[in-house]
Amino acid sequence: MDQYAVFGNPIKQSKSPFIHTLFATQTSQQLVYRAIEPSNEDFKITLRKFFAGEGKGCNVTMPYKEEAFQFAQQLTDRATLAGAVNTLKLTDDNLIIGDNTDGAGLVLDLKNNHIDLADARILLLGAGGAARGVCGPLLAESPKEIVIANRTFSKAETLVSIFKDLGNVGACELDNLSGEFDLIINSTAASLNGEVPAISPLLIRPETAIYDMMYSAQLTPFNAWAKQLGARVTIDGLGMLVGQAAESFAMWRGIKPGAKQVLNELRHNLS
Numbered sequence: 001m002d003q004y005a006v007f008g009n010p011i012k013q014s015k016s017p018f019i020h021t022l023f024a025t026q027t028s029q030q031l032v033y034r035a036i037e038p039s040n041e042d043f044k045i046t047l048r049k050f051f052a053g054e055g056k057g058c059n060v061t062m063p064y065k066e067e068a069f070q071f072a073q074q075l076t077d078r079a080t081l082a083g084a085v086n087t088l089k090l091t092d093d094n095l096i097i098g099d100n101t102d103g104a105g106l107v108l109d110l111k112n113n114h115i116d117l118a119d120a121r122i123l124l125l126g127a128g129g130a131a132r133g134v135c136g137p138l139l140a141e142s143p144k145e146i147v148i149a150n151r152t153f154s155k156a157e158t159l160v161s162i163f164k165d166l167g168n169v170g171a172c173e174l175d176n177l178s179g180e181f182d183l184i185i186n187s188t189a190a191s192l193n194g195e196v197p198a199i200s201p202l203l204i205r206p207e208t209a210i211y212d213m214m215y216s217a218q219l220t221p222f223n224a225w226a227k228q229l230g231a232r233v234t235i236d237g238l239g240m241l242v243g244q245a246a247e248s249f250a251m252w253r254g255i256k257p258g259a260k261q262v263l264n265e266l267r268h269n270l271s
Contacts, residue, residue, distance in 0.1 A: 068085035139166040
């Protein structure tokens with residue numbers, strides 16, 4: 001039977017086996033999906049053994065996305081722009097293709113939550129790998145502007161240099177932010193530490209949609225903070241997780257599973 005997996009360290013918290021098992025049931029696909037936790041030294045060796053056996057494809061999470069980028073023999077355009085790979089596929093010609101489905105998962109979740117990206121002013125907090133992974137797909141939706149804000153300004157400028165040819169994108173320091181935005185996306189890991197990015201409360205308006213890439217059973221710290229300031233729409237990253245998984249599954253099996261049903265199941269289990 002075709003084997004699929006998620007590689008990461010640590011990996012026990014991963015929801016990917018649950019998600020892809022539901023996708024397989026939903027689409028009547030016969031496959032096995034499991035979690036694999038290699039040591040940092042053995043990641044590429046473990047990957048090679050996986051694909052030399054019955055492995056047909058895998059997801060890759062922290063801290064191996066950059067190594068997976070180097071491991072792939074061919075890259076999709078969005079993986080090249082992201083500088084990281086979260087999905088690997090073995091083709092019938094024994095070629096390993098690397099893709100990045102994170103940005104597509106974010107856009108899918110935003111659309112499922114009725115967030116209009118066309119002509120929107122978007123503030124993206126953070127300039128790390130998570131931000132880089134979503135910039136291209138966000139710009140493909142033709143927003144009016146994306147402002148990337150980061151504590152280290154040079155990192156935000158680096159992202160602008162990568163994506164400036166794809167649309168209107170600029171950089172700003174966190175403490176210099178001002179103006180009005182239709183959507184604010186937090187790509188930092190602040191919520192994992194119970195913290196909130198150091199931005200002005202004046203940026204949070206009732207009509208501003210708030211999106212935190214982190215997720216939890218309760219409101220994330222960033223979403224809770226924004227809601228206290230009057231934001232009417234707050235969304236966490238669980239839907240993005242399911243959306244990027246659906247993109248991976250479609251790449252592997254040639255069939256796009258429904259994300260909403262699986263998201264509801266996952267949300268129920270999480271709570």
